[in-house]
Amino acid sequence: ESSLDLTGYDPEQYQDEIDRVLAQNLRIVTLTEFRQEDADADYKVWELEREVCPDMPWTDPISIPEFDIYKKHVLAHPKFNPDSWFLVLDGNHITGLNNLWKSEIEKGINTGLTGVRRKYRRKGIATALKHTCLTWARNQDYEWIRTDNVDTNTDMLSINTRVGFKFMPAWLVYEKII
Template identity: 35%
Template sequence: MKAWESRLDVLTIDLEKFQDYTEKVLRQGITITNLAQERKNGPDSLKSLHELVQLISADMPSPAAFTPVSYEQWEAFELKNPSLLPEAYMIAKDGPKYVGLSTVWRLDKEPRGLVQGNTGVRREYRGRGIAVALKLKVIDFARRNGYRKLKTWNASNNAPMLAVNTKLGFKREVGWITLEKALA
């Protein structure tokens, strides 16, 4: 499996150029909120978010078959990650239903850098501009909070995600190759 690392200098993007995506998404009744907001709605919200993370993760290209992650594990690794930025963890909602997300965390060794983690949208909501709208929100957060760089990794066969990132101006860096040796 090959994954491309890509980077975006958030100051170079012309946000106005992508305004149509945000407006299109809003016209469909989709709102974009963040984890800091949703956490205030109590544990059921976090349970719903965990379910969405599982659905999306199952659709990501991976060298191994998908293994679900329990709520407790997800909470320990993702929600309690000290580098997590809940205000930058964007969530798309259709009414009360979570339909998409885009995660972000700090890069401890690069104070002005952020890692763009998973981005995903429920299957039945894809192709409506939701991923672009979510990532625009992340970029807007970065710009407003003094961050300069967004780093991400995408499987080389993940055409939709690569299309979204290329559209937004991410520039490809090195490729990370995963090899498997099958032991007898």
């Protein structure tokens, strides 16, 4: 787990990284905005997650449920806020996603999935999405943000370190199979 103190985060310092993505004829929108443009927005987000999650290193394989279940468990979750879900679009095609989830601890927010389709990787999209989320969180008066990564997810750990996340003490999770 890593944390970033948003009170010291300066969005202006990172605007160039966002501008580089926008210069590729891509655009960054919230899920709320995309829903207004595209009646299939939720389905397209689900499709993106189904594509990118198998590539993500994690302690247990990540599987995305069927769309009807996804809608109930993710899009109808009490901590879900479509204004804190950011998408990079190429036309009407989602290339990447980064989302935030309300925290149970006051003044804080948690990151969720950061994922980019294979064809669009290594173009700065994940970093631009991170900065967009951090800027949004800071503008909403959150004081800190947390993220979870496994140590084998070196690409995301590198992005998080460059952005300013600091490692927190590690957690050990044990599972007893009976």
